[in-house]
Amino acid sequence: MKLLEYSGLLKHVKAEVDLKHELGAICVRGLKLRGPGLMFENSKGYPGMRFLSNILSTTEQLAVAFGKDVDEQKIYETIQAGKANPVPLQLVEGGPCQEEVHLGEDVDIN
Numbered sequence: 001m002k003l004l005e006y007s008g009l010l011k012h013v014k015a016e017v018d019l020k021h022e023l024g025a026i027c028v029r030g031l032k033l034r035g036p037g038l039m040f041e042n043s044k045g046y047p048g049m050r051f052l053s054n055i056l057s058t059t060e061q062l063a064v065a066f067g068k069d070v071d072e073q074k075i076y077e078t079i080q081a082g083k084a085n086p087v088p089l090q091l092v093e094g095g096p097c098q099e100e101v102h103l104g105e106d107v108d109i110n
Contacts, residue, residue, distance in 0.1 A: 001039070003064050004055060010037040018044045019051075027053045034058055 004010035017023050017040050030038055030053070037055035056062055063070045066078045 001052070001055075004037055004061060007060070007064050008036065009058070009061050009064060010039060010055065011035075012039045012041055014041050016042045016044050019046070023051065023053075030054050031057055037061060 001010060013026070017026065023040065023043070027038065030036070034057070035054070037057075038053045040051040040053070043049055043051055056065060059072055059075065060070055062068075062075050066075060068074045068078060
């Protein structure tokens with residue numbers, strides 16, 4: 001993300017955005033205009049949550065992500081090499097995505 005910001009390819013949206021009625025439309029418009037990636041800082045109903053969108057949608061963004069020149073052929077070759085040599089899967093017993101986090105009073109839904 002820092003490389004995208006440094007390159008001017010990621011912009012922060014600080015205005016409040018409604019996830020249900022606005023976020024998708026803003027993202028689609030950004031894609032159509034080949035705009036920068038978007039970091040939504042203020043999502044209505046989700047205080048403190050940030051949402052990231054449109055960060056791998058242009059040749060320039062892909063070049064930054066892969067550490068390559070802005071050359072579609074080189075980027076294509078990098079993707080093909082990755083597909084031909086995938087990173088092996090590693091099974092783990094647990095991870096942060098499996099942690100239960102309880103905030104405030106727990107509600108019994110049963």
